[in-house]
Amino acid sequence: MTTRTLPISKRGFNFETFMWAFTRFTAIAMYGFVLAGMIGGLIASAQTGADLGEVFYWAFFPNMAGNPLGQIWMTILAKLMVIAFVLTACGHGVHGALEIWDDYFASEGARRWARNFVIIYAFVASLIAIYVIWTA
Numbered sequence: 001m002t003t004r005t006l007p008i009s010k011r012g013f014n015f016e017t018f019m020w021a022f023t024r025f026t027a028i029a030m031y032g033f034v035l036a037g038m039i040g041g042l043i044a045s046a047q048t049g050a051d052l053g054e055v056f057y058w059a060f061f062p063n064m065a066g067n068p069l070g071q072i073w074m075t076i077l078a079k080l081m082v083i084a085f086v087l088t089a090c091g092h093g094v095h096g097a098l099e100i101w102d103d104y105f106a107s108e109g110a111r112r113w114a115r116n117f118v119i120i121y122a123f124v125a126s127l128i129a130i131y132v133i134w135t136a
Contacts, residue, residue, distance in 0.1 A: 086133070093122070
């Protein structure tokens with residue numbers, strides 16, 4: 001069995017290449033957001049004398065009463081981090097859904113409709129998620 005490889009200079013830059021790179025970078029970005037959130041929580045806990053349980057409390061309930069880390073800027077930071085993570089995960093998931101749907105639709109028109117549906121659904125769901133996160 002032989003494998004055929006193309007040098008990068010001959011591959012070109014098309015939609016599939018862009019989406020391949022996008023999927024890899026969004027996966028790395030999700031790990032980065034998780035790491036940044038944990039580091040941010042640990043830094044904030046060191047400044048306020050909180051223990052690990054309170055850091056997790058802040059991570060999952062950032063604006064609850066009685067939270068030792070409940071300064072307003074931390075609540076805004078937590079909301080922005082969650083929104084950025086949701087948007088990154090949504091973009092990553094949209095590409096996965098498009099790849100699966102492309103396998104099931106043979107015609108170009110059906111693929112275009114499937115892509116438009118998934119992208120519009122993801123956009124609307126992202127707007128709803130942003131609204132819920134920001135107003136919580």
